[in-house]
Each structure stands twice: as structure tokens, then as C-alpha cells.
Amino acid sequence: MSTNLIHLSNFKDGRESGLRHYMSQFGGSLHYFAYSLVHDRAVCEEIVSDSFYKLWLGRDKIKTVENIRAFLYLSTRNACYDYLVCPKNKIRFENNDGDFLANADPDLESQIIYAELIDIISAEVEKLPELQAKVFRMSYLEGFDTNEICELLGTTASTVYFAKSKAISSLKQIFKRKNLKYYSLFFAYFLLR
Known part of the structure; x- marks a missing residue:
């Protein structure tokens, strides 16, 4: 059995080692992705943690690693957008990114690739x-x-x-x-x- 299948199997079977593997694999680029949207490290940490928690709760529905990746990025993006449109947070972004949704890159895949490229560069840095x-x-x-x-x-x-x-x-x-x-x-x- 390949290493990827072992990690996926461990994850689906509820073993924390499977979750830790995916946190290690996707965590850095998810943090960068979230930060590029909300510009607050503490909020990013909470959003990404919450995305992994939701993934863990729905692990029985996961079929492939690509499902995990897609779920994490969509969940993180949606949580960032929710955070930005929340009335109590709007004041913080009024002068900065007030119309972030109008200017948002509609191509989520290019945003993901960009975040993963930053992760690769960061590892070399x-x-x-x-x-x-x-x-x-x-x-x-x-x-x-x-x-x-x-x-x-x-x-x-x-x-x-x-x-x-x-x-x-x-x-x-x-x-x-x-x-x-x-x-x-x-x-x-x-x-x-």
C-alpha cells in the first residue's frame, strides 16, 4: 500500500496520525492563503484550525486526498469571507479591503496554487x-x-x-x-x- 493511501486510511479510520499528516501537508499554505484574505495572523490560525476540525468531523465522507485539499481551501476561503463581512469586523477593513468580494479572484484553483507556491518558496527560504x-x-x-x-x-x-x-x-x-x-x-x- 502506498504512503498516500496509508495516510488517507489512517485519517478515515479516525487515527490522529492521519490528521497530523494533512495538517503538516496543507497547514502552511492554508495559513498563507487565509492571511492573504484577512491580514490577521490570530484570525488565520483560528480559521485554519476550524477548517481542520470540520474536516475531521466529516472524515467519513472523504474519498481522496484531492477531496481533503479542496475541502480545506473552500472551508478556509468561506470562513475568511464570513469573517470579513461580519459587521464587527467591517470597520477594520473599510479603508483596506472594503470591496474584497468584488475584487476577489474568482479562480480558487489559482489562489491555491499561489499559496502552495509560497509554501514551497518558504521551505527553501x-x-x-x-x-x-x-x-x-x-x-x-x-x-x-x-x-x-x-x-x-x-x-x-x-x-x-x-x-x-x-x-x-x-x-x-x-x-x-x-x-x-x-x-x-x-x-x-x-x-x-
């Missing part, structure tokens, strides 16, 4: 030297500008530029060695930003 990883994360994944990074890290703009340049160069090489497809996606991600 963790392997970089500490300063390069911090600067890359703050700049490209968290949206800080150079001045904010300098202030938070107590460093100069030239150090930030150098660390960012070295990180991108290292990541280009990593993705080039691993697989041309990921290398192309990596560049597409940064060119479209």
Missing part, C-alpha cells in the same frame, strides 16, 4: 543564512519596505539590499537545480508582484 532568510521573508512575504526592515533589524539599507540580492540569487540556483518548472514559477511570482 528557511534553508538560507539567517539574515538573508529574515530579509527575504520580511520583504517579499510580509510586505515590509527597505526602511521598515532596516528599522526592525537595526541595519543599513545597503545590508538589506545585499541580503535580498543574495537570497534571490541563492533561491534562483536552488530552483534551477531542483526543477525548471519551479524555477519558472519562482520568477513569474516575483515579476508579477
Whole structure:
């Protein structure tokens, strides 16, 4: 029996090891996906946890890993949208993302692929030297500008530029060695930003 079938079987049989496997597999990209919608880490954590809880409760209806993935992303997206339209949360997003539904990407699959690409990039960023990883994360994944990074890290703009340049160069090489497809996606991600 393949590893994927074992994890699916464990999950469907109610073994926590099956749930932990899928939390590990999808958790990071779900958190990023939720954060891209609600911009609040604590809320994201709660939404993603709730999605896994709902998945666990409905595990008897799951047939494939693709069912798990689809359920988690739809559940997370819907919970994020519910959170954003709730009257008590509207004030927070009025100036920011007030019309998020009108501008939302109707293609959920492209949002999922984007979140999973960020997850792949994040895993490689963790392997970089500490300063390069911090600067890359703050700049490209968290949206800080150079001045904010300098202030938070107590460093100069030239150090930030150098660390960012070295990180991108290292990541280009990593993705080039691993697989041309990921290398192309990596560049597409940064060119479209």
C-alpha cells in the first residue's frame, strides 16, 4: 500500500496520525492563503484550525486526498469571507479591503496554487543564512519596505539590499537545480508582484 493511501486510511479510520499528516501537508499554505484574505495572523490560525476540525468531523465522507485539499481551501476561503463581512469586523477593513468580494479572484484553483507556491518558496527560504532568510521573508512575504526592515533589524539599507540580492540569487540556483518548472514559477511570482 502506498504512503498516500496509508495516510488517507489512517485519517478515515479516525487515527490522529492521519490528521497530523494533512495538517503538516496543507497547514502552511492554508495559513498563507487565509492571511492573504484577512491580514490577521490570530484570525488565520483560528480559521485554519476550524477548517481542520470540520474536516475531521466529516472524515467519513472523504474519498481522496484531492477531496481533503479542496475541502480545506473552500472551508478556509468561506470562513475568511464570513469573517470579513461580519459587521464587527467591517470597520477594520473599510479603508483596506472594503470591496474584497468584488475584487476577489474568482479562480480558487489559482489562489491555491499561489499559496502552495509560497509554501514551497518558504521551505527553501528557511534553508538560507539567517539574515538573508529574515530579509527575504520580511520583504517579499510580509510586505515590509527597505526602511521598515532596516528599522526592525537595526541595519543599513545597503545590508538589506545585499541580503535580498543574495537570497534571490541563492533561491534562483536552488530552483534551477531542483526543477525548471519551479524555477519558472519562482520568477513569474516575483515579476508579477
